[in-house]
Amino acid sequence: MIRIEARPQPSAVMAYATPVLAVVLTMIFGGILFAVLGKDPLQAIATIFWEPIFGEFAFFYRPQLLIKGAPLVLIAIGLALGFRAGIWNIGAEGQYIAGAICGAGAGLAFFPTESVLIFPFMVLAGALGGWAWAMIPAVLKVKFGTNEILVSLMLVYVAEQLLASMSLGLLKNPEGFGFPGSRNLQQYPSAHNAEIISGTGMHWGVVAALIAVIFAYVLLTRHRLGFAIRVTGEAPRAAKFGGVNPGRLVLFCLGMSGLLAGLAGMFEVAGPSGQISIDFNVGYGFTAIIVAFLGRLNPLGIVAAGLLMALTYIGGDIAQSQLGLPAAAIQVFQGMLLFFLLALDVLTNYRVRFGAAEVL
Amino acid sequence: MDLSAINPILLIAAMIAAATPILLAAIGELVVERAGVLNLGVEGMMITGAVCGFIIAVNTGSPTVGFIAAAVGGAVLSLLFAFLTQVALANQVASGLALTLFGLGLSSLMGQSYVGIKPPRAEATPLGPLADIPVIGPIIFGHDLMVYLGLGIVAVTWAVLKFTRMGLVLRAVGENHDAAHALGYKVKRIRTLAILFGGACAGLGGAYISLIRVPQWTEGMTAGVGWIALALVVFASWKPWRVLLGAYLFGGITQLQLNLQGAGVAIPVEYLAMSPYVVTIIVLVILSADKSRAPGSLGRTFHASG
Numbered sequence: 001m002i003r004i005e006a007r008p009q010p011s012a013v014m015a016y017a018t019p020v021l022a023v024v025l026t027m028i029f030g031g032i033l034f035a036v037l038g039k040d041p042l043q044a045i046a047t048i049f050w051e052p053i054f055g056e057f058a059f060f061y062r063p064q065l066l067i068k069g070a071p072l073v074l075i076a077i078g079l080a081l082g083f084r085a086g087i088w089n090i091g092a093e094g095q096y097i098a099g100a101i102c103g104a105g106a107g108l109a110f111f112p113t114e115s116v117l118i119f120p121f122m123v124l125a126g127a128l129g130g131w132a133w134a135m136i137p138a139v140l141k142v143k144f145g146t147n148e149i150l151v152s153l154m155l156v157y158v159a160e161q162l163l164a165s166m167s168l169g170l171l172k173n174p175e176g177f178g179f180p181g182s183r184n185l186q187q188y189p190s191a192h193n194a195e196i197i198s199g200t201g202m203h204w205g206v207v208a209a210l211i212a213v214i215f216a217y218v219l220l221t222r223h224r225l226g227f228a229i230r231v232t233g234e235a236p237r238a239a240k241f242g243g244v245n246p247g248r249l250v251l252f253c254l255g256m257s258g259l260l261a262g263l264a265g266m267f268e269v270a271g272p273s274g275q276i277s278i279d280f281n282v283g284y285g286f287t288a289i290i291v292a293f294l295g296r297l298n299p300l301g302i303v304a305a306g307l308l309m310a311l312t313y314i315g316g317d318i319a320q321s322q323l324g325l326p327a328a329a330i331q332v333f334q335g336m337l338l339f340f341l342l343a344l345d346v347l348t349n350y351r352v353r354f355g356a357a358e359v360l
Numbered sequence: 361m362d363l364s365a366i367n368p369i370l371l372i373a374a375m376i377a378a379a380t381p382i383l384l385a386a387i388g389e390l391v392v393e394r395a396g397v398l399n400l401g402v403e404g405m406m407i408t409g410a411v412c413g414f415i416i417a418v419n420t421g422s423p424t425v426g427f428i429a430a431a432v433g434g435a436v437l438s439l440l441f442a443f444l445t446q447v448a449l450a451n452q453v454a455s456g457l458a459l460t461l462f463g464l465g466l467s468s469l470m471g472q473s474y475v476g477i478k479p480p481r482a483e484a485t486p487l488g489p490l491a492d493i494p495v496i497g498p499i500i501f502g503h504d505l506m507v508y509l510g511l512g513i514v515a516v517t518w519a520v521l522k523f524t525r526m527g528l529v530l531r532a533v534g535e536n537h538d539a540a541h542a543l544g545y546k547v548k549r550i551r552t553l554a555i556l557f558g559g560a561c562a563g564l565g566g567a568y569i570s571l572i573r574v575p576q577w578t579e580g581m582t583a584g585v586g587w588i589a590l591a592l593v594v595f596a597s598w599k600p601w602r603v604l605l606g607a608y609l610f611g612g613i614t615q616l617q618l619n620l621q622g623a624g625v626a627i628p629v630e631y632l633a634m635s636p637y638v639v640t641i642i643v644l645v646i647l648s649a650d651k652s653r654a655p656g657s658l659g660r661t662f663h664a665s666g
Contacts, residue, residue: 004449006663088453140641147647149400150455150591157584165630289457314461326472328579331465337438338458342450350449350663 004350005028014348019294019301021192022340029340030333039323046316047322048330055318063201064314065307067272070205071096071264073306075288077212078257080297084220085232087253091137091152092261093285094159095130099262100269101166102129104182104276107191108171111183118190122266123204130262131255133159138254142247148254156285164278171276181277185270193271205267208307212260216299229253287313292336309334366619367461372499374619376575379611381406381565383510383580385589387517388561394521395554396534396657400456401441402562403586406465409434409563410570411467414479414577417567423482427567429504429630434563435556437463441511442555446548447481460586470577479575482506506568511604513561518600530554534655537662547662562586584637591640597653606643613639646657 011147027049031041052061075092082089089095110118137151185191196202220226232239232249238248264281264284273280291309295301316330348354385402412433417426436461436549444455475551482504521527533540537547569585570577590608596602617632625632 004663076414090457136641140645140648144645144648146589146644147594148640150587150594150644151641153587154584154591154641157637158634161630161634165628168630169612169628211519219479286461290461293454304540326469328465328469328472332462332469333464333465335458339444339462342455344443344447 002277004346005353005354007349007351009282010348011356018344018348019296019305020342022337022344023125023328025340025344026337028334029336033329033332033336034325037325037329038138038327039319044319044323044325047319048312048333051318052311052314055232061318063195063199066201066206066312067203067310068301068313069306069310070203070209071268071284072288072291072309073209073259073303074205074267075085075261075266075285076291076295076302076306077209077216077299078260079214079288080292080295080299081219081229081303082253083233083292084297085229085249085253086236087250088149089134089137089152089157089254089257090149090289091134091154091285091290092257093281093283094152094156094267095133095258095261096265096280096285097156097159097163098133098258098265098271099126099130100265101163101171101276102126103108103266104185104269105171107185107188110190111188114153114190116190119193119204119270122191122270123263126262126266127259128262130265131259133262134254135251138258141250141254148250152236152254160281163276167277167280173275180356182275186274191270203267203271205264205271208263208267213299213303220299254347261288262287266298287334290334293338293341321341365622366580369499371615371619373503375608375612375615376499377503377611379598379607380510381568381573381585382506382589382592382610383514383604383607384506384565384568385562385586386607387510387514387593387600388558388565389589390593390596390598390600390603391521391530391561392473392554392558393658394598394655395530395535396537396655396660396662397445397551397555398456398659399438399441399459399555399558400453400590401438401459401463402456402558402589403582403584404460405434405437405559405562406463406566406569406586406589407467407580408437408463410582411474411566411577412563413567414570415470415474417479417571418474418477421480423480423571426479426571427564430563430567430571432562433564433637434566435559435563437466438555438559438562441559442552446552446555449663452659454659461619463518464580471577471579474577475579477577479571479577481575482572491570495581502574506564506572514600514604521600526580531655534657537657537660540568541664542664547664551662562589565589588636588640591644595643595647597647598655599653610636610640 027045031045034044035041074284075096079089081091103122106125107118107122116312133155136155137148140151141148165184167180173181173183193203228239228244228249231242232244287309291302291305295305312330312334320326320327333341385406389399389402409430413426413430417423440454441459444450445452471571509547521531530546533545533550541547552576553632571580574581592603592606592610595606614636621629621632
């Protein structure tokens, strides 16, 4: 008879071991999946995890690690703050789109004027756009008690329609020969989020992600507000008695995660992506949920998890072109990772005991 | 703009059809939530049901077999959720999200060679001369079997929850799992069965979209219907008949905005397409004041200690 028994304290060893174990299990089951799809599993796993960093064309793929990792880390940091307090913002994808639209709009409003002030203004607009989009579920939750999960998610679909409307209407490139999509910000020097050091993938979004990580780390470990977040998540009643205002916490956590997601969208549209288009968003807002959990809602863990997830994106692209592995297989692979992580988490808080239960 | 192009009788008939997938998914989720489990994976189970039903229907040529496969597909996926939350005691919100992310990926992987294929047509229910009655014929009697099955499931769910011992036990588990456990009910077993029922219903709802509503397979084709179904359960205050009402409201809005798009109203298409989601938010705001109806143990993990 196998049964599980609550641990008096969560196991510190298991807390670190479970993400690693989950990655290993995902590789094994992912390998089985790839074998079922008729690909050599070892080669597929190697292509995804080895090729981008150590392969023949690694010089090309390594910068991609920062480019794809930065938005994931930026969004996941914000989500983790809320998740820690039991506030579930799952509409980061919508906030990411809102940030991109506002950021790009702010830049394009000045086209073709050149000024060093335009880019900071765009950053501000992007952050505000994401923040405002997240404030909708936040204010509704505080004022009316609506469920933030459903509202933030509904707003993703609204944002997607807004994105389509913008790329076909207001922000459409007037010199684009009628094609949907805005002007390319990469060709507008004042608005371009160019690499800071050429060839490294290091753009302002990466800098922002690093600042966010440090900010979140200090907040959670050294600041009163971070303590309030942690107490609210672990013991909501104790937090209330301790004088934590739950409404303000909701506004802060949702606002902050929206702001960071908006920044991620803005840096993406001004840099790697370049333009507002119908298919601008690629699901970073949803993948960031996996990143946040894989990083154990811990800022430093999120950096590692973000880079790993960026690796699966890049490796997935390579496997797609070299081995013909379907793009959806990588999505399944990422989903599997979250499954194993959640399933193994039981080992952190519970102990597995073999043998019959003792009779009391 | 030409509103006269919209035939009111056909519109109402189409609204009923549009409501069916939402209705099926929502009634399943209602049972799950009455058992005290919050499964946010409805969208993932629906899309998996949609693709399973589509593949089997295309290969067997029978929509009926397709629907059965969809229910099985949804239930199998929900088994993963049941394992995570009932055995591994994982957080229900996170597990539900995982189910949705995984289901979306899995369905596009399974369906990639089925894009652009037409599924076999589901016949209208042979109700003979009833369907020929003017006005109410096409509205009430002109549908396929799934529409009536959806209504039947709502009625049976209502009756079981209200009048049977099984329903009472299910509600007890949802209201207070510790008390139910103390009385000797198998909390985890009952919840697992409820989750499976929810998965099967969501699968049927998904297959209704891919086999009848659209009918085609495209990636992510459920487009948030699963999430609307979740909102609907809150809207309905966890009562079966109010789920029906809500489903017709949302189905009606979805269908109406499609018809308005077709009629060429001066509002841009994107803003019309937003409307079902915006309405969902507005309805949630209006109805959120009353939370007292929520099952007492909703979303809480049960672990028998001792």
